[in-house]
Amino acid sequence: MANIAAKRIKREFKEVMKSEEVAGGAIKLELVNDSWTELKGQIAGPPDTPYEGGTFLLEIKVPETYPFNPPKIRFMTKIWHPNVSSVTGAICLDILKDQWAAALTLRTVLLSIQALLSAAEPNDPQDAVVAKQYRESPQLFNLTAKHWTNVYAGGPSSIFDFNQKVQLLIDMGIDEHQARVALSTYDWELERATEQLFS
Amino acid sequence: MSAESDMEYSDNDGDDYDYYGGQDDCDMETVDRSKADPEHFIFSCLKVEEVEKLLNESIELLSNSLQITPSLAKVMLHAYEWNAEEIINKYKENANDVLVFSHVKPRVPSIQGNSSRTVCAVCANTPPIHKYSALACGHYFCNDCWAMHFEVQIKQGVSNTIQCMAQDCEVLAPEDFVLSHVTKPALRERYQQFMFKDHVKSHPQLRFCPGPNCQWIYQAWVRVGARRVECLGCETLTCFSCGAPHHAPTDCATIRRWLTKCADDSETANYISAHTKDCPKCQICIEKNGGCNHMQCGACRYDFCWVCLGDWKSHGSEYYECSRYKEDPNLANDNQHAQAREALKKYLHYYERWENHARSLKLEEQTLANLKSRINQKVMAGEGTWIDWQYLWDAARLLKRCRYTLQYTYPYAYYMEVGPRKELFEYQQAQLEAEIENLSWKVERAETTDRGDLENQMDIAEKRRTTLLKDFLEFNTNNASSSKV
Incomplete structure (x- = not known):
């Protein structure tokens, strides 16, 4: 079994390497070890989304029964998205679960994840807090996602107001990421975030 | 006797029609059997x-x-x-x-x-x-x-x-x-x-027997309402429609609700509501663990009165006038507590009885086993044959069947709306319960009880059981609403 898996991954690796997406910088694939069981993926935030300009790293684990079972993929870069856990980076995507087909490849999967960044599925959320904000205050969601892209994925838009609020909490002795999560969760209301952090 | 029971429920809108309407079989013998046993259901047990x-x-x-x-x-x-x-x-x-x-x-x-x-x-x-x-x-x-x-x-x-x-x-x-x-x-x-x-x-006509390691498969042609099927192999009683343990007179949806309710901790919330209050200052949840109404919140050290939730200081040390709290603005709040307490009491009332009969059923399983070995001893000792003692065995089995139905009347009663129909149900339930306890008493003392007396008691208990089922067991989902909500 492992034989098929390794062979497939090798071929897919080559396929991705010469694909036009790699040439265009949209996706990237890297090996982590020699056994072809672990890879590192990289996708560019799609244009006209809050993720534009950011680079997102993915952890890809290939099971022994690949390609008859799907690869296990999660975001290593922290991201604010309804279908990705803001804590673990776990992705909710049908083709990574029951809709997986052996004929799918890492390239198509990476492109599907990239497409997920352009078109979220808030009705099938992985992160309920993010999904609620996405539905109820889309503008605030956009700003928060941009802010996270800027801080964690090297995106271009730095949001002054948010940075200041995070800094205020850091000055109170709160860990930076913890402060950002609390503020993002409570729609950037300093008081409620502080209350939650100190309760 | 069948005429008598017919009389009992003939004035009871169209329900009786459903029994016979549900079984679209014109075979005379079948109709007769379904008259004698409202739970009668045509099925087969297949290998x-x-x-x-x-x-x-x-x-x-x-x-x-x-x-x-x-x-x-x-x-x-x-x-x-x-x-x-x-x-x-x-x-x-x-x-x-x-x-x-x-x-x-x-x-x-x-x-x-x-x-x-x-x-x-x-x-x-x-x-x-x-x-x-x-x-x-x-x-x-x-x-x-x-x-x-x-x-x-x-x-x-x-x-x-x-x-x-x-x-x-x-x-x-x-x-x-x-x-x-x-x-x-x-x-x-x-x-x-x-x-x-x-x-x-x-396959809509087939269902595996849910008994542990049981290989039998039921076949039947109707899949609606509480339908009793009994396994030839492990004697498990199952409802063919939903696969849960057989549950007449309760219907499938209600028994599912009841079993979920018993399994989850939905009552925890009611307990919290009934036995705790939130501190009026810091809102932390407090359980009262003593008789004194002077409470001190363990979290914020606020002193308050359990009855009116007001500051304890205003109560002074000389007089206590919380007895007039009913006219307080807290009335609505208190009503909520009272309601939760009431709901909890109601649930526990039914649950205790349900549990109690389940336990009795298990104990009577032992009685049945004991009885079998006692009969065997008697037969070995030459005191009559199996046929002579058969009536004892039948009595114990009948007791089991009656107790089983009785147990499943409690979820039904719990979800029934207050009204004359519920009163009738609870009256019949009480009658059944009384006769079952009589029967249980006599079965346990079977050797000293007169055979005629025991058989008479068996007849009474079974009559009560079938009467209750005839009046309340419904198969037609369209008409189910006439008796239940």
Whole structure:
């Protein structure tokens, strides 16, 4: 079994390497070890989304029964998205679960994840807090996602107001990421975030 | 006696009609039996081989009349819940629709040779062209990959619904295709076992006996209302409609609600509401653990009065006038607590009785076993034959049956709305309970009880049970609302 898996991954690796997406910088694939069981993926935030300009790293684990079972993929870069856990980076995507087909490849999967960044599925959320904000205050969601892209994925838009609020909490002795999560969760209301952090 | 019981419920709108209407069988004998036993239900208990034969008959019928392989017939029967006639009729109208609906053919016909037969898209190997195969969708993959795909799927317990390996392709692999690729005997056997289980589960007329390690399968033709089926092998009583333990007079939806309610901690919330209050200052939840109404919050050290939730300071040390708290603005708040307390009390009332009868039922199981060995001793000692003592055995079994019904009257009563019908129900329930306890007493002291007396008691208890069931057991879902909410 492992034989098929390794062979497939090798071929897919080559396929991705010469694909036009790699040439265009949209996706990237890297090996982590020699056994072809672990890879590192990289996708560019799609244009006209809050993720534009950011680079997102993915952890890809290939099971022994690949390609008859799907690869296990999660975001290593922290991201604010309804279908990705803001804590673990776990992705909710049908083709990574029951809709997986052996004929799918890492390239198509990476492109599907990239497409997920352009078109979220808030009705099938992985992160309920993010999904609620996405539905109820889309503008605030956009700003928060941009802010996270800027801080964690090297995106271009730095949001002054948010940075200041995070800094205020850091000055109170709160860990930076913890402060950002609390503020993002409570729609950037300093008081409620502080209350939650100190309760 | 049957005329008497007829009288009892003939004034009871159209309910009695349902019993007989539910069984569309005009056989005189059957009607009589269903009169004597309102729970009477026509079913059979089949062995695995008999069910296999039954399924094969449907498969053969379909494959003969449509001129298709038995494997394809299986895929189609699974999709159409084993209604061969429906398939044949629809197939005559529009064969393509039937094939697409059963996932035998793809929705959009794919162009043949769509997928290459030089490189397998799954393993990237390049086997010779005769080592490829495809389903009706024309997605070719190498045989080794199909074998591996089936192995992975079968190990995950999938059998009837293994899909093609191509992306977004919903075409299902029929049995002969799967078996032509799977060579390991253990795996082939497992696949066929899963297939069989899946077929029984998808068949509306069949149900596995849920008894532990039980191999029997029930067959019946009605799947609505509380339907008693008893296993020939393990004697488990099951409801054919929903698969839960048999639950007359309670209906399937209600027993599900009740069992969920008993299993989860929905009552915890009511307990919290009934026995705790929130601190008026810091809102932390406080449980009262003593008699004194002067409370001090453990979290914020606020002193307050449990009764009115006001500051304790205002109560002074000389006089206490919380007795007039009913006129307080806290009235509404207090009402909520009272309601939660009331709800908890109601639930516990029914739950305790339900549990108690379940326990008694278990104990009486022992009585039954003891009785059997005592009868055996007597027979061995030459004190009569089995036939002489048969009545004792019958009494114990009848007791079990009555107790069982009694246990399942409690969930029914719990969800009943207050009114004359509930009063009637609870009256009959009380009557049944009293007679069951009498019977239980007499069965336990069977050797000193007069046989005539015992048989009389048996008759009374069974009469109470059937009367209650006749009045309240309903099969027709349309009319169910007339008695229940």
